[in-house]
Amino acid sequence: MSRPDWIALDWGTTHLRAWAMSASGTVLDERVSDRGMGRLDPDEFEPVLREACADWLGEGGVPMIACGMVGARQGWAEAAYAPVPCPPLSPALTAVPGRLDAWIIPGLSQSDPADVMRGEETQIAGFLALNPGWDGVLCLPGSHSKWAHVSAGEVVSFRSFMTGELFAALSAHTVLRHSIPAEGWDEAAFDAGVAETLSRPERLAAALFTIRAADILHGQDGAQARSRLSGLLIGAELAAAKPYWLGQQIGVIGAGGLASLYVRALGAQGAPATQANATAATLAGLTAAWKKRTQA
Amino acid sequence: MSRPDWIALDWGTTHLRAWAMSASGTVLDERVSDRGMGRLDPDEFEPVLREACADWLGEGGVPMIACGMVGARQGWAEAAYAPVPCPPLSPALTAVPGRLDAWIIPGLSQSDPADVMRGEETQIAGFLALNPGWDGVLCLPGSHSKWAHVSAGEVVSFRSFMTGELFAALSAHTVLRHSIPAEGWDEAAFDAGVAETLSRPERLAAALFTIRAADILHGQDGAQARSRLSGLLIGAELAAAKPYWLGQQIGVIGAGGLASLYVRALGAQGAPATQANATAATLAGLTAAWKKRTQA
Numbered sequence: 228m229s230r231p232d233w234i235a236l237d238w239g240t241t242h243l244r245a246w247a248m249s250a251s252g253t254v255l256d257e258r259v260s261d262r263g264m265g266r267l268d269p270d271e272f273e274p275v276l277r278e279a280c281a282d283w284l285g286e287g288g289v290p291m292i293a294c295g296m297v298g299a300r301q302g303w304a305e306a307a308y309a310p311v312p313c314p315p316l317s318p319a320l321t322a323v324p325g326r327l328d329a330w331i332i333p334g335l336s337q338s339d340p341a342d343v344m345r346g347e348e349t350q351i352a353g354f355l356a357l358n359p360g361w362d363g364v365l366c367l368p369g370s371h372s373k374w375a376h377v378s379a380g381e382v383v384s385f386r387s388f389m390t391g392e393l394f395a396a397l398s399a400h401t402v403l404r405h406s407i408p409a410e411g412w413d414e415a416a417f418d419a420g421v422a423e424t425l426s427r428p429e430r431l432a433a434a435l436f437t438i439r440a441a442d443i444l445h446g447q448d449g450a451q452a453r454s455r456l457s458g459l460l461i462g463a464e465l466a467a468a469k470p471y472w473l474g475q476q477i478g479v480i481g482a483g484g485l486a487s488l489y490v491r492a493l494g495a496q497g498a499p500a501t502q503a504n505a506t507a508a509t510l511a512g513l514t515a516a517w518k519k520r521t522q523a
Numbered sequence: 524m525s526r527p528d529w530i531a532l533d534w535g536t537t538h539l540r541a542w543a544m545s546a547s548g549t550v551l552d553e554r555v556s557d558r559g560m561g562r563l564d565p566d567e568f569e570p571v572l573r574e575a576c577a578d579w580l581g582e583g584g585v586p587m588i589a590c591g592m593v594g595a596r597q598g599w600a601e602a603a604y605a606p607v608p609c610p611p612l613s614p615a616l617t618a619v620p621g622r623l624d625a626w627i628i629p630g631l632s633q634s635d636p637a638d639v640m641r642g643e644e645t646q647i648a649g650f651l652a653l654n655p656g657w658d659g660v661l662c663l664p665g666s667h668s669k670w671a672h673v674s675a676g677e678v679v680s681f682r683s684f685m686t687g688e689l690f691a692a693l694s695a696h697t698v699l700r701h702s703i704p705a706e707g708w709d710e711a712a713f714d715a716g717v718a719e720t721l722s723r724p725e726r727l728a729a730a731l732f733t734i735r736a737a738d739i740l741h742g743q744d745g746a747q748a749r750s751r752l753s754g755l756l757i758g759a760e761l762a763a764a765k766p767y768w769l770g771q772q773i774g775v776i777g778a779g780g781l782a783s784l785y786v787r788a789l790g791a792q793g794a795p796a797t798q799a800n801a802t803a804a805t806l807a808g809l810t811a812a813w814k815k816r817t818q819a
Binding site: 308336337338340341342343371386387388389390392393395396397399400401402403428429430431432433435436437440441443444445447460463464466467468469 | 634737760
């Protein structure tokens with residue numbers, strides 16, 4: 228492999244993803260490790276990165292562009308949030324102190340309602356790079372799902388939903404843990420759950436315990452219980468995000484299963500959505516940041 | 524102390540509360556231990572109880588009436604649910620196999636929407652014993668809050684809300700743990716949270732993450748964050764339970780702080796509620812069951 232012109236990094240709480248890149252944006256090599264920023268002390272970032280990319284770095288300094296929670300206050304170097312409305316890629320990247328030629332893409336913030344994102348701004352930038360001139364709403368499902376209103380190349384506003392983390396906390400740390408298995412899927416139960424809270428969001432609070440009670444009383448199937456919980460929570464998210472997606476062009480950025488569920492749920496509401504690959508969007512966003520930096 | 528005529532037991536998941544009682548319903552002695560049924564194997568119940576009440580039991584058998592999760596399938600002896608509509612105290616108590624003269628009050632179940640309660644039926648019976656002829660709605664706040672429609676001495680229907688457990692799971696097992704302290708209270712933040720989700724329940728999903736973001740961006744005070752989360756969740760419960768309480772006579776059964784919050788939130792909606800002491804209601808319910816049994 229020829230020496231990369233730069234290195235792209237997606238450094239989140241749980242994982243570090245690295246790509247060796249050519250100047251033109253071709254991927255020469257890639258790797259993933261579980262050295263997420265959530266497990267690292269401040270002085271561990273540089274050694275971890277040097278070890279992960281030793282063969283790419285060689286003797287000299289290869290420029291690096293990073294996005295994700297690595298830019299948080301508890302991360303490698305704090306990259307101050309850029310307040311919306313603004314383009315997803317802030318013009319100024321944050322230089323990481325130390326001997327590496329490393330730069331972090333700042334996250335975005337919104338003052339009222341208070342909201343923040345780190346990493347998703349890069350995926351939004353990548354989506355826009357892959358779909359020039361695109362206007363509408365982007366949904367990025369995950370632990371903290373984001374909905375962003377994008378117009379004329381800027382993020383106008385956005386909202387976060389703790390849907391993924393709620394699912395995890397409810398199924399592991401409440402009485403529902405006795406009724407929610409780790410695996411199993413039932414499409415009809417998911418669809419019914421979505422329909423219930425999307426049309427009557429106030430019912431979420433009452434609907435959760437029925438999952439446990441239906442198991443106790445009627446021996447409800449575990450796959451049904453799991454899918455129903457997922458549907459109830461995604462339905463509640465879609466109800467809250469309705470001012471975002473109603474009548475808009477919608478893009479869902481996400482890997483496989485979870486994003487497909489959002490596309491399916493939106494489709495059932497007569498709101499067709501385009502699904503985009505999350506990794507491709509991240510890489511396109513990092514590449515856009517690299518090009519901006521070299522052109523600056 | 525004279526030997527009790529019977530022993531009243533409130534045996535829940537986390538605690539065992541026992542009272543030495545006279546035939547007329549006077550409390551002669553009482554004690555609490557942390558030997559809740561959640562920590563006991565099936566063969567531990569009898570020894571634990573013998574140890575906890577050794578001086579009350581003496582040589583001979585003293586009758587015992589128990590309520591709570593002790594009657595669950597994983598408890599001491601399963602007391603099958605009585606389906607609503609029915610009086611809160613089922614005519615038939617469940618005898619515990621073994622050498623103690625012990626009886627368990629069955630919980631209540633509802634087929635559709637699926638729901639169950641264990642322990643609250645005794646508090647409802649006690650409330651009705653203390654307030655004869657009372658018709659209306661009873662709210663029993665807790666890990667799994669219950670709302671019960673009571674008419675002509677029967678529980679007509681009821682719904683459970685995982686509000687207390689949601690608060691615990693969100694503040695301990697999600698990103699909100701960084702922003703929610705264990706203590707601290709801000710009444711205005713609570714009131715605002717209740718008002719927000721009670722009027723717009725679909726906003727709950729979006730409002731949760733703002734607690735974290737307001738901390739990151741504006742350094743939101745911890746007491747405010749904690750009170751806001753509580754308000755958002757109780758507001759969502761009240762929104763879902765509105766068909767229960769709107770225009771009804773309301774009683775809130777609960778100890779101190781948490782029940783007061785419900786009374787406060789309902790009052791702000793122009794729905795005055797009477798607060799009743801939970802322990803007094805439990806004891807009155809166990810006494811009503813004892814009397815029924817001795818008269819039978």
